[in-house]
Amino acid sequence: MLTVENINVYYGNIHAIKDVSFRVKKGEIVTLIGANGAGKSTILNTVSGLLRSRTGSITFLDEAVDHVAPHLLVAKGLAQVPEGRRVFLQMTVEENLEMGAFTRPKSEVDAGLQDVYSRFERLKERRKQVAGTLSGGEQQMLAMGRALMSKPQLLMLDEPSMGLAPLLVEQIFEIIRELHQAGTTILLVEQNAQMALSVADRAYVLETGRVALEGSAQEMLNNDQVKKAYLGA
Amino acid sequence: MKKTIRIPMPVRYLINFALLAVLLLTGNFLVNIVDRYYAKVLMLIGINIILAVSLNIATGYLGQLPLGHAGFMSVGAYTCSIFVIRASFLTNYIGEAATFWLGLLLAGIVSALFGVIIGIPALRLRGDYLAIITLGFGEIIRVILLNIDSLLGFEFTYGASGLKNIPKNTTFLNVFVLVALTCALVHTMMKSRHGRAVLSIRENEIAAEACGIKTTYYKTLAFSVSAFFAGIAGGLYAGYLGILNPNTFGFMKSIEILVMVVLGGMGSMLGSVISATVLTVLPEALRGFSDYRMVTYSLLLIIVMIFKPTGLMGAYDFSLSRLLEKGINVMGGKKPVKKGDGAK
Numbered sequence: 001m002l003t004v005e006n007i008n009v010y011y012g013n014i015h016a017i018k019d020v021s022f023r024v025k026k027g028e029i030v031t032l033i034g035a036n037g038a039g040k041s042t043i044l045n046t047v048s049g050l051l052r053s054r055t056g057s058i059t060f061l062d063e064a065v066d067h068v069a070p071h072l073l074v075a076k077g078l079a080q081v082p083e084g085r086r087v088f089l090q091m092t093v094e095e096n097l098e099m100g101a102f103t104r105p106k107s108e109v110d111a112g113l114q115d116v117y118s119r120f121e122r123l124k125e126r127r128k129q130v131a132g133t134l135s136g137g138e139q140q141m142l143a144m145g146r147a148l149m150s151k152p153q154l155l156m157l158d159e160p161s162m163g164l165a166p167l168l169v170e171q172i173f174e175i176i177r178e179l180h181q182a183g184t185t186i187l188l189v190e191q192n193a194q195m196a197l198s199v200a201d202r203a204y205v206l207e208t209g210r211v212a213l214e215g216s217a218q219e220m221l222n223n224d225q226v227k228k229a230y231l232g233a
Numbered sequence: 234m235k236k237t238i239r240i241p242m243p244v245r246y247l248i249n250f251a252l253l254a255v256l257l258l259t260g261n262f263l264v265n266i267v268d269r270y271y272a273k274v275l276m277l278i279g280i281n282i283i284l285a286v287s288l289n290i291a292t293g294y295l296g297q298l299p300l301g302h303a304g305f306m307s308v309g310a311y312t313c314s315i316f317v318i319r320a321s322f323l324t325n326y327i328g329e330a331a332t333f334w335l336g337l338l339l340a341g342i343v344s345a346l347f348g349v350i351i352g353i354p355a356l357r358l359r360g361d362y363l364a365i366i367t368l369g370f371g372e373i374i375r376v377i378l379l380n381i382d383s384l385l386g387f388e389f390t391y392g393a394s395g396l397k398n399i400p401k402n403t404t405f406l407n408v409f410v411l412v413a414l415t416c417a418l419v420h421t422m423m424k425s426r427h428g429r430a431v432l433s434i435r436e437n438e439i440a441a442e443a444c445g446i447k448t449t450y451y452k453t454l455a456f457s458v459s460a461f462f463a464g465i466a467g468g469l470y471a472g473y474l475g476i477l478n479p480n481t482f483g484f485m486k487s488i489e490i491l492v493m494v495v496l497g498g499m500g501s502m503l504g505s506v507i508s509a510t511v512l513t514v515l516p517e518a519l520r521g522f523s524d525y526r527m528v529t530y531s532l533l534l535i536i537v538m539i540f541k542p543t544g545l546m547g548a549y550d551f552s553l554s555r556l557l558e559k560g561i562n563v564m565g566g567k568k569p570v571k572k573g574d575g576a577k
Binding site for chain 1: 426429437440441442444445447
């Protein structure tokens with residue numbers, strides 16, 4: 001579904017991403033894990049068109065998308081939940097969700113809302129509440145719900161566990177699991193390797209802008225190097 | 234819980250139209266009986282309301298801080314005046330009033346064009362940087378107006394000596410109509426899909442982009458709509474003064490408009506309207522205090538900002554129908570309708 005080949009991304013003179021290649025197949029959860037500064041978010045932002053790669057190619061649904069503007073990618077079915085939630089704080093929950101459906105025809109909005117509400121009971125309870133008054137976990141749910149409103153083929157989650165209490169992290173990953181079972185393809189970027197590997201099918205381990213390891217999530221969990229570096233064992 | 238009464242949409246429109254008609258009639262009646270000085274102040278209030286409401290699009294709704302609003306105003310003022318003077322032959326065919334209206338429309342369009350031209354490079358920046366760059370553009374416009382004649386080789390803007398003998402076509406009636414139109418158009422625009430897109434950019438630009446919103450397009454759109462109405466206000470201002478000098482539109486004028494918006498509450502149209510009114514009336518009302526006039530004015534600004542930093546109205550917006558609903562429901566002993574999406 002998504003194929004990224006040999007991308008090199010620079011921030012000025014800093015070579016942030018070095019020859020990274022990976023692929024996401026339909027129905028999979030693929031996770032990119034790595035420490036701070038490994039380049040996880042940079043890769044996501046490159047895929048979603050916010051940053052440009054100097055080389056290589058990005059193919060989404062058999063179409064080259066390296067030079068497609070970010071807002072057009074959303075209409076093509078690529079949705080990103082940006083790092084740090086970033087909900088529209090002064091809008092209500094429902095308005096936030098409606099903004100997510102910006103690229104969809106008006107007739108689909110209600111069905112989308114029902115779908116999101118059935119998945120996130122909490123959001124339904126708070127639909128008229130201003131998003132700024134939600135807790136961190138609820139805001140993360142809202143950000144995910146908003147991304148789902150655009151009916152994505154591929155959902156990209158950028159550190160959904162960031163800044164959340166362990167109990168809430170469990171909840172968020174439970175939701176990711178449910179989305180996966182419902183057939184959503186997910187590209188998950190995480191620092192919390194343990195949690196990410198527990199839900200993912202396949203994983204890529206990044207180190208200073210390179211893919212250091214790749215394989216099935218199970219292999220990664222059992223890999224000594226990964227255990228030592230990320231799982232604290 | 235008993236059912237609460239909600240006023241259906243068509244009735245809401247009707248109520249608003251009725252209110253406008255009443256205001257227009259009383260206003261027109263007043264203008265004819267009070268002396269010319271008060272009539273002039275009333276017109277100035279109207280012009281300032283249009284300016285404040287239009288700047289509010291860029292500051293309140295889009296969340297940027299442009300400091301070149303007087304620039305757009307001057308573009309509109311000169312466009313309208315030069316058109317009315319040069320195209321005076323049109324008055325024989327369509328009459329003086331219609332020529333003026335045409336001039337105002339042209340003023341808006343030309344200003345909006347300038348808005349696009351300035352907006353595209355300027356809106357790549359934000360915050361203080363945008364403020365400085367728009368300040369620069371505002372000054373460029375002023376200096377161009379001062380010096381363009383020598384470049385063109387013929388009298389066009391009449392530079393520093395000022396453009397004189399502009400027909401004084403601005404009346405209470407056309408100011409009133411344009412104020413009402415501006416408020417209605419801006420209001421409906423902000424309630425529409427495009428308005429939501431603009432608001433979401435203010436809330437969070439990255440998230441807006443992630444939702445598939447063309448942020449550059451909508452930022453430029455909001456900016457040029459803001460310029461459009463500023464241009465119209467400029468045209469009215471020219472027809473009100475009868476004489477134009479580029480130095481009227483220095484950056485202090487921009488600051489003055491910005492003060493109105495901030496004092497009223499960014500993002501509140503009612504706030505802009507009220508504070509434009511107060512800040513126009515106040516210097517006039519304080520004329521009796523001569524020397525202390527500007528001191529009082531400044532003190533008022535400081536006091537409001539200390540005790541109500543979000544501005545007089547915050548983000549609250551006024552809906553007559555909502556007020557009526559509340560009244561009806563309270564009198565009927567029912568709980569008022571809770572509007573969740575409230576403020577905006």
